[in-house]
Amino acid sequence: MAGIHIHTQDVNDEGVEAIASRIARMDDVEYVFAQVNTIFERNPSPTGTLEHNSVHDVVIGEGLLYTGFDPQEVYPGLYQKVEPDPDRRDILGTLQRSTLNESYTIVPWINVLNGDFLGDLDASCVVDVEGERVGHWLCPNGPHVVEMWARVIAALVERYGWRTIMIDRIRYPDWSGRELEPRSILSCFCDSCLRGFPEAGIDVDDLRRAMREVAGLLVEGRFAEAVTSFRGSPVLASWVEFRQRSVTRMVERLVARTRELSAEVELWLDVWPPCYGWLLGQDLTELTKHGTRLKHFPYHRLGGGADVQGFIDYFAADDEGREEAFRAFLDFFGLPYDLSYRRFKEDGFPLRFVRDENDRVRSLAQEGTRVYSGVQMWNLSPAELVEATREAYGSQADDVIYYCYGWASDDLFGAANGLRPEGNLRPVQGHRPVQGLRSAKGLRSAGGSG
Numbered sequence: 499m500a501g502i503h504i505h506t507q508d509v510n511d512e513g514v515e516a517i518a519s520r521i522a523r524m525d526d527v528e529y530v531f532a533q534v535n536t537i538f539e540r541n542p543s544p545t546g547t548l549e550h551n552s553v554h555d556v557v558i559g560e561g562l563l564y565t566g567f568d569p570q571e572v573y574p575g576l577y578q579k580v581e582p583d584p585d586r587r588d589i590l591g592t593l594q595r596s597t598l599n600e601s602y603t604i605v606p607w608i609n610v611l612n613g614d615f616l617g618d619l620d621a622s623c624v625v626d627v628e629g630e631r632v633g634h635w636l637c638p639n640g641p642h643v644v645e646m647w648a649r650v651i652a653a654l655v656e657r658y659g660w661r662t663i664m665i666d667r668i669r670y671p672d673w674s675g676r677e678l679e680p681r682s683i684l685s686c687f688c689d690s691c692l693r694g695f696p697e698a699g700i701d702v703d704d705l706r707r708a709m710r711e712v713a714g715l716l717v718e719g720r721f722a723e724a725v726t727s728f729r730g731s732p733v734l735a736s737w738v739e740f741r742q743r744s745v746t747r748m749v750e751r752l753v754a755r756t757r758e759l760s761a762e763v764e765l766w767l768d769v770w771p772p773c774y775g776w777l778l779g780q781d782l783t784e785l786t787k788h789g790t791r792l793k794h795f796p797y798h799r800l801g802g803g804a805d806v807q808g809f810i811d812y813f814a815a816d817d818e819g820r821e822e823a824f825r826a827f828l829d830f831f832g833l834p835y836d837l838s839y840r841r842f843k844e845d846g847f848p849l850r851f852v853r854d855e856n857d858r859v860r861s862l863a864q865e866g867t868r869v870y871s872g873v874q875m876w877n878l879s880p881a882e883l884v885e886a887t888r889e890a891y892g893s894q895a896d897d898v899i900y901y902c903y904g905w906a907s908d909d910l911f912g913a914a915n916g917l918r919p920e921g922n923l924r925p926v927q928g929h930r931p932v933q934g935l936r937s938a939k940g941l942r943s944a945g946g947s948g
């Protein structure tokens with residue numbers, strides 16, 4: 499069944515009863531994905547206001563953790579800053595005691611590598627090609643990240659009982675964030691990565707040289723040449739593989755360590771659409787060996803979640819340059835659309851992007867992987883929501899995850915009712931339901947259904 503994503507401010511500002519009454523109008527939602535830690539994101543993004551939030555018009559995420567326990571006690575080596583107001587901190591406790599928990603399966607949603615962390619940051623943070631620390635990003639190869647999250651997840655399971663967790667931001671930084679910083683992509687050069695390069699056949703000086711060449715071409719506005727330079731570079735190919743292996747290994751270790759600490763925990767994967775994800779360290783074929791369900795966001799209007807406009811406008815100075823940069827962008831990411839930048843800014847990618855990316859996920863993922871297609875519920879009319887949802891349900895995806903609750907205007911709840919085809923359910927192979935837990939309140943796992 500489908501799901502919907504809720505943010506911390508939805509619970510704190512609107513309250514669970516208001517959330518429950520809106521979600522109840524949707525006929526396909528069974529899972530409520532509850533944000534456990536925030537990212538540095540404007541809510542809603544990039545413009546607009548939170549229509550049904552009576553406390554805040556806009557909320558800027560600060561990369562904080564919202565739990566009823568102290569993460570520093572759980573793992574002192576590396577820990578996330580917590581929401582300072584104790585009355586707003588224990589989101590999951592509030593949800594656990596709510597009617598929402600009786601009607602829906604709650605899945606805590608964790609941003610793994612992006613947030614405001616404290617502790618051994620020198621060893622933990624992503625470092626870019628020029629040796630600068632990339633703000634608020636952890637490297638998947640860092641010495642603490644797996645142990646920290648395994649212990650936090652074990653603490654969550656022990657305290658709240660839910661045994662299915664969505665893990666998001668399992669990747670290297672993209673170019674967006676608080677400020678646009680394309681150089682963040684040219685990473686990571688932390689001590690752990692530097693130690694791993696020789697075994698991967700990567701000469702670090704070669705790598706820096708190749709990255710600076712591509713970056714230099716982009717800065718000079720020679721976009722097509724930048725794509726050619728990237729594709730012709732063996733060391734950049736090795737670097738892409740290194741990043742993918744690093745993320746896969748982190749997920750593999752996190753799954754294993756979490757299960758050591760807390761039996762029968764299942765981690766679901768939140769990834770980028772495959773057109774972009776490969777560059778950020780996501781190899782869906784390998785990742786889906788370690789997670790049986792994944793969600794990605796092939797929403798055409800927003801360019802699949804990437805800040806395409808920010809990237810183009812950063813490098814190109816005039817309209818002609820922007821069109822050329824956009825053509826190179828489409829080419830580089832394998833997006834076969836005959837589309838001008840001017841049109842893209844008005845309408846986004848064509849609707850078939852939803853289907854194309856879901857087809858790609860299906861062909862890359864392990865057989866039996868359950869695929870959720872993210873559907874945006876913001877800045878669109880009910881008719882447009884119907885169109886996007888129909889496309890997602892008609893694609894190779896099994897189901898949809900709507901997001902997000904707090905950003906959506908009131909007329910969108912229930913607008914897509916009746917679109918979910920009953921025959922869309924695929925048997926989930928290699929998936930072990932958690933026995934005996936679903937009937938106990940507060941101990942329900944998402945594992946056994948859907």
Ligand SMILES: [Zn+2]
Nearest residue numbers: 637686688691
């Ligand atoms: Zn690193």
